[in-house]
Amino acid sequence: xxxxxxxxFGGGCFWCTEAVxxxxxxxxxxxxGYMGGRADQATYRQVCxxxxxxxxxxxxxxxxxxxxxRDLLDVFFAVHDPTTLNRQGNDAGEQYRSVIFYNDExxxxxxxxxxxxxxxxxxxxxxxxxAVEPAEEFHAAEDxxxxxxxxxxxxxxxxxxxxxxxxxxxxxxxxxLRA
Numbered sequence: 001x002x003x004x005x006x007x008x009f010g011g012g013c014f015w016c017t018e019a020v021x022x023x024x025x026x027x028x029x030x031x032x033g034y035m036g037g038r039a040d041q042a043t044y045r046q047v048c049x050x051x052x053x054x055x056x057x058x059x060x061x062x063x064x065x066x067x068x069x070r071d072l073l074d075v076f077f078a079v080h081d082p083t084t085l086n087r088q089g090n091d092a093g094e095q096y097r098s099v100i101f102y103n104d105e106x107x108x109x110x111x112x113x114x115x116x117x118x119x120x121x122x123x124x125x126x127x128x129x130x131a132v133e134p135a136e137e138f139h140a141a142e143d144x145x146x147x148x149x150x151x152x153x154x155x156x157x158x159x160x161x162x163x164x165x166x167x168x169x170x171x172x173x174x175x176x177l178r179a
Contacts, residue, residue, distance in 0.1 A: 004028060005064055007072050008035060008101035008135050010055035011080035012088025016162050017058045019149035020079050020169050025178050026067030031059045032141040032148070035101055042139035047095045056095050059138055069107055071176060073100070073114045078172055079165050082118075083126035089161065098128075101135040108132060 011017045014032040021030045034042035037054030046052040060072060080088055082098045102108040111132045119128055140146075149162050170177065 004061050005069070006103060007060045007062065007069060007107065008057050008103070008138065009060065009072075009076050010035070010057040010097060010099040010101070011076055011082075012056070012096045012098075013091050013161070014056040014058050014141065014145065015148040015158070016088075016165055017076075017080070018147070019162050020075060020165060021058055021060045021072070022147075022150070023166070023169060023177050024062075024067055024072075024075065024173075025176055026065075026071075027060055027062045029061040031061075031138075032145045033057055033059060034095075034139040034141065035136050036099065036133060044142055044145065050094060052095075054095060054139070055097055055099055056141075057099075057101065057138075067176065069110055070114065073111060075169065075173055075176070076100070077114070077118060077123075077130075079169055081124075082128045082130040083124050085129045098130040100130060100132050102132060103135050108134075 009017055018030050018032050021027050034047050034054035035057045037052040039046060039052035042052050042054045047054045080098060086094050086097045088096045100111045102111055115128050115130060149158050152158055
């Protein structure tokens with residue numbers, strides 16, 4: 001049995017990306033948090049104010065025998081817009097930038113190759129701006145941000161922003177979803 005691995009993605013609001021990755025077969029845990037900033041600590045208020053340089057991210061723990069890192073990247077690129085700098089929909093600011101934080105050289109290579117393949121295939125109408133950076137210290141988000149969609153699916157933001165992403169996930173990656 002392969003050892004579990006982790007992947008860290010910033011693709012806008014962590015509530016959205018958390019909800020997506022939680023639904024994939026082979027993903028054993030998803031945690032919302034912050035990474036990549038200048039500050040030693042990270043709180044939601046600091047990150048939202050743009051004072052810390054941190055990005056809202058999800059740390060995805062997965063079983064590589066059940067889902068590959070490349071599969072996770074394919075989902076990541078399908079459920080957010082990797083062509084907008086420091087913005088996802090109405091969420092604007094450095095904390096919402098598109099970024100892949102890699103844990104080792106293999107993840108870095110796979111991420112860079114994936115971006116190159118998507119670029120060559122002209123998968124998006126604009127250039128991909130997703131950064132590929134080494135993982136730094138992960139700061140877990142406050143408890144009320146964890147498992148957000150599953151506990152708040154009737155909230156307007158969840159209904160109008162996250163639910164459509166989940167519908168897209170179900171349509172495009174139905175074979176990768178938990179039963």
